[in-house]
Amino acid sequence: MSKVSGGKLAYYIFKALGLILVFGTIGILLWRIFSSGDPAEMKMLKANGALAEAYDQAQAEGREMDMFTQEQPTTITTAEHNYSYFSVSNVVFIKDADQVQLTFRYNNSTIRHLVEDYDLDEVPARELELYEVTLWVAYDLTPDVAEDDENVEWVRFHATDAETVAAQKSLYNYRKLVFDGVDFDLENKPILSVFMDVYYVEDIDYEKDPYGTLPLYQRVYETQGELNKPYELSEKERKALENYQ
Numbered sequence: 084m085s086k087v088s089g090g091k092l093a094y095y096i097f098k099a100l101g102l103i104l105v106f107g108t109i110g111i112l113l114w115r116i117f118s119s120g121d122p123a124e125m126k127m128l129k130a131n132g133a134l135a136e137a138y139d140q141a142q143a144e145g146r147e148m149d150m151f152t153q154e155q156p157t158t159i160t161t162a163e164h165n166y167s168y169f170s171v172s173n174v175v176f177i178k179d180a181d182q183v184q185l186t187f188r189y190n191n192s193t194i195r196h197l198v199e200d201y202d203l204d205e206v207p208a209r210e211l212e213l214y215e216v217t218l219w220v221a222y223d224l225t226p227d228v229a230e231d232d233e234n235v236e237w238v239r240f241h242a243t244d245a246e247t248v249a250a251q252k253s254l255y256n257y258r259k260l261v262f263d264g265v266d267f268d269l270e271n272k273p274i275l276s277v278f279m280d281v282y283y284v285e286d287i288d289y290e291k292d293p294y295g296t297l298p299l300y301q302r303v304y305e306t307q308g309e310l311n312k313p314y315e316l317s318e319k320e321r322k323a324l325e326n327y328q
Contacts, residue, residue, distance in 0.1 A: 122250045125186040125257045126173055128320050131246050133263050135327035137180035149178040150314040153300050160295045164200075168193045169214075169281050169295040173259075175314050176267065176277075176300060183240075183262040185279065185299070187216050191254050200294075201283060209256050210249075214294070215282045217241055218262050222272040223302075236272060239280075239289065240265055275302050 128134065141148045152175055159170040173186040191209060198206050207213055218240040225234040246261035267274055277300035280293040304310040316324075 120252075121172055121186055121188070122252050122257060124248060125188075125250055125259050127317065127323070128175060128177075128184055129246050129248060129259055129261050130320075130323040130327045131243065131261060131263075132327075133182055134177060134180045135324050137177065137182075138321075138324040141179055147316075148180070150316075151176050151178075152312050152314055153304055154310045154312075155298045155301075158297065160297060162295075165196075165295045168196060169297065171279055171297050171299065174299050176265075177314075178267045181264055181266045183218060183265050183277070183299070185260055185262075187214075187258045187260055187279070187281075189214070189256055191256070194256075197283065201286065209251065213284060215284055215287055216258065216260055217280050217282075218265065218299070219278040219280045219296075220265065221275040221277075222269070223275045224272050226271070226273050235275060273302065274300070276300060 137148055158172060160166065160168050168189060170188045171185055172188065173184070175184045177184065194207060194209060194213065197203065197213065220238050220240060222236040222238065223234070224236055228234075240262045242260040243263050246259075248259035250257040250259075265274075265277070276298065279297045279299055281295040282288075283294050286294070
């Protein structure tokens with residue numbers, strides 16, 4: 084029986100370790116990629132009374148609802164004090180329903196940062212409602228005057244509590260939020276911009292800068308067609324709206 088020399092044995096051991104390292108790294112990367120995707124219920128529009136009524140009205144008129152998404156420079160907080168704390172996705176502006184829907188996401192590490200930032204005694208459970216998310220909307224009070232940035236009305240919108248959906252996936256925590264009453268068709272004061280503001284629930288003070296903020300809509304982008312895209316309902320979303328009671 085032939086024997087494997089010490090040199091060859093070391094070679095095979097190092098080769099095996101190298102393969103384990105390579106495939107292990109690939110496995111971790113793939114796991115992070117697939118685990119970071121939004122859960123299915125976070126990707127769909129949430130049916131509620133306002134949306135179902137708007138859908139029925141549009142169908143009766145033989146058309147689709149006026150809905151769109153808008154690409155933004157960033158979907159993740161990038162300031163030094165909250166880098167990668169919060170992110171937003173699936174932002175849909177539903178003009179027929181005067182409604183905005185979005186998916187708010189934060190990592191478990193964000194909760195650990197919360198402990199440090201607010202000097203908490205312990206790490207809160209991820210199931211708790213730790214953050215208040217609102218929309219901060221700017222209305223143009225002088226739409227006929229070009230480059231007038233002073234006459235602006237700011238209005239804060241709170242999520243419709245009954246429509247909030249929570250989910251968890253691996254390292255991430257999600258909230259599907261619905262905001263009713265956001266009218267994009269006011270001729271005398273069109274919307275200039277929409278921001279998502281995040282406050283820690285134990286430190287809600289609208290006179291202070293938010294814990295995190297992200298842009299969701301800018302009217303100036305309306306002229307850049309590639310940034311605005313019509314939103315098309317999926318079959319599941321249609322069925323949910325048709326069956327809504």
